[in-house]
Amino acid sequence: MRILTVDIGNTASKYGCFENDVLRETAVVQTAGQLLHIAERLQPKHAIVSSVVEPTTAWATELRRVV
Secondary structure, three states: OEEEEEEEOOOOEEEEEEEOOEEEEEEEEOOHHHHHHHHHHHOOOEEEEEEOOOOOHHHHHHHHOOO
8 A cells, every 4th residue: 555644844845655664755845736746646545744834734635636
């Protein structure tokens, strides 16, 4: 099972893609739109979004289009 995790931090937003409990890919993204393109490519079954600075509504809305 593929899971996309997103951490929206103070200076950067990062994602990680896990497949069967193994971290397969990580990178930094700047916008929710970039994350959408990544999610379209990775086709995760689930997504987890966390944030320390802002509501995750925009990011989660983008992800719902794919996940």
